[in-house]
Amino acid sequence: MSPIVYVLIAVAAAVILFFLFRKPAEPALPEKPEPKKLDKRRVEEGEEAKAPKKPAPEKKKEEPKKDASAERPRDEAKPAAKKEAPKPIVEPVVEEKAAAAKPEKPAAKAIDDDFGKPVVLDPATLRKGLSRTRGGMIARLADLIRGRREVDPALLAEIEEVLLTSDVGVKTTQALVQRLHERLENKELGDADKVWAALRAEAEAILGGGGRLRLRQKPEVVMVVGVNGSGKTTTIGKLAAKLKAQGKSVVLGAGDTFRAAAVQQLEVWGEREGATVVKGKEGADPSSVLFEAVNMAKETNADVLLCDTAGRLHTKANLMEELQKVRRTIGKALDGAPHETLLVLDATNGQNALEQAKQFKEAIELTGVVLTKLDGTAKGGVILAIADELKLPVRYIGIGERAADLREFDASEFVEALFAGRDAISTEAA
Numbered sequence: 001m002s003p004i005v006y007v008l009i010a011v012a013a014a015v016i017l018f019f020l021f022r023k024p025a026e027p028a029l030p031e032k033p034e035p036k037k038l039d040k041r042r043v044e045e046g047e048e049a050k051a052p053k054k055p056a057p058e059k060k061k062e063e064p065k066k067d068a069s070a071e072r073p074r075d076e077a078k079p080a081a082k083k084e085a086p087k088p089i090v091e092p093v094v095e096e097k098a099a100a101a102k103p104e105k106p107a108a109k110a111i112d113d114d115f116g117k118p119v120v121l122d123p124a125t126l127r128k129g130l131s132r133t134r135g136g137m138i139a140r141l142a143d144l145i146r147g148r149r150e151v152d153p154a155l156l157a158e159i160e161e162v163l164l165t166s167d168v169g170v171k172t173t174q175a176l177v178q179r180l181h182e183r184l185e186n187k188e189l190g191d192a193d194k195v196w197a198a199l200r201a202e203a204e205a206i207l208g209g210g211g212r213l214r215l216r217q218k219p220e221v222v223m224v225v226g227v228n229g230s231g232k233t234t235t236i237g238k239l240a241a242k243l244k245a246q247g248k249s250v251v252l253g254a255g256d257t258f259r260a261a262a263v264q265q266l267e268v269w270g271e272r273e274g275a276t277v278v279k280g281k282e283g284a285d286p287s288s289v290l291f292e293a294v295n296m297a298k299e300t301n302a303d304v305l306l307c308d309t310a311g312r313l314h315t316k317a318n319l320m321e322e323l324q325k326v327r328r329t330i331g332k333a334l335d336g337a338p339h340e341t342l343l344v345l346d347a348t349n350g351q352n353a354l355e356q357a358k359q360f361k362e363a364i365e366l367t368g369v370v371l372t373k374l375d376g377t378a379k380g381g382v383i384l385a386i387a388d389e390l391k392l393p394v395r396y397i398g399i400g401e402r403a404a405d406l407r408e409f410d411a412s413e414f415v416e417a418l419f420a421g422r423d424a425i426s427t428e429a430a
């Protein structure tokens with residue numbers, strides 16, 4: 001019996017020893033996985049931190065995501081940063097909602113933005129668009145100067161004649177040639193190259209800076225005026241295209257109630273560019289249509305309202321008086337509006353365009369000029385007269401019918417496109 005007892009004792013001892021060894025082993029193993037659990041917790045915490053961003057989907061529109069993506073590259077610092085991050089993400093939503101309900105003041109500060117895409121330097125297209133004027137006035141000037149060894153008053157007189165017969169206009173031509181005489185007296189015009197450079201410099205000085213519109217408030221209200229056929233509606237459509245490409249919301253006011261086709265033309269642009277069109281019935285009062293358009297732009301928190309107007313009226317009322325009334329009404333709908341009044345001029349009208357411009361300027365407060373159809377005329381020299389005599393910035397130029405053919409005006413780019421490659425420009429080539 002006793003050997004059995006010994007065996008039992010030995011087995012019991014073995015079992016006890018086995019359990020003794022197992023117990024310490026168990027806590028040892030979890031120690032390794034524990035950090036893993038901690039990691040998971042961190043990840044979960046991180047996800048939790050992201051979880052509050054679920055309400056942020058509302059914000060996706062606004063892209064506070066920039067902050068979130070900026071945080072992503074960070075790792076260990078995340079938990080702390082993330083816990084704080086969701087708060088600001090939520091807050092702006094509230095602010096935005098408040099801003100939407102309140103007047104436009106907070107938004108206005110944030111909107112001082114380019115109106116339309118920034119200037120894309122594309123000299124070849126611009127040069128092509130201006131080829132008729134290059135082949136006309138500029139080629140004649142180049143022919144005059146080419147190979148001229150002596151620069152004398154007789155050459156300046158010939159230059160004067162070219163300018164006068166190229167729609168630059170008497171006043172602007174005389175002022176420009178006068179400055180050339182001064183340069184000649186100061187011995188600054190030693191050779192043909194210097195005369196060419198002086199012409200370029202004078203042209204650029206006359207054209208000034210020009211410059212596209214800026215978005216300074218919301219909605220920025222732009223009224224577009226000009227005689228019939230000058231390109232108002234097309235310019236509005238092209239501007240809408242630029243703005244939409246920039247992600248701006250646009251409302252179009254069909255203030256030309258003279259004919260149904262004018263409204264339809266605007267609707268086609270509106271549909272193509274995704275802009276809301278506010279219209280009235282044919283023959284409706286343009287002022288009331290544009291009053292509604294301003295309200296629509298305000299209600300929908302639009303970035304820009306572009307107001308089309310008639311170049312002719314269905315009534316016998318005076319066009320200028322009607323435009324003044326429209327302007328006043330827009331101002332009643334929104335204090336300070338219209339913020340811009342653009343006069344659209346057809347360059348093919350040459351000096352007549354200048355005369356029209358003078359009449360408009362006398363009657364209405366203008367803030368800038370759009371010169372269209374430069375692609376179809378050799379009378380592009382009129383732009384010098386317009387800039388010089390009207391003292392208004394040329395905001396845009398039209399060099400074709402496509403949306404991209406409305407170019408932000410830049411004086412130096414324009415002069416470069418006109419005068420570049422002097423030796424290659426020739427009246428014969430034109």
Ligand SMILES: Nc1nc2c(ncn2[C@@H]2O[C@H](COP(=O)(O)OP(=O)(O)OP(=O)(O)O)[C@@H](O)[C@H]2O)c(=O)[nH]1
Nearest residue numbers: 228229230231232233234311372373398399400401
């Ligand atoms: N080649 C060329 N054609 C242009 C340009 N701008 C406008 N047009 C064309 O000129 C014509 C008249 O343009 P609209 O925009 O209808 O002119 P509008 O001033 O609105 O005319 P009304 O509505 O009658 O007062 C259209 O056939 C346009 O396509 C341009 O820069 N170049």
Ligand SMILES: [Mg+2]
Nearest residue numbers: 232233256262
């Ligand atoms: Mg029109």
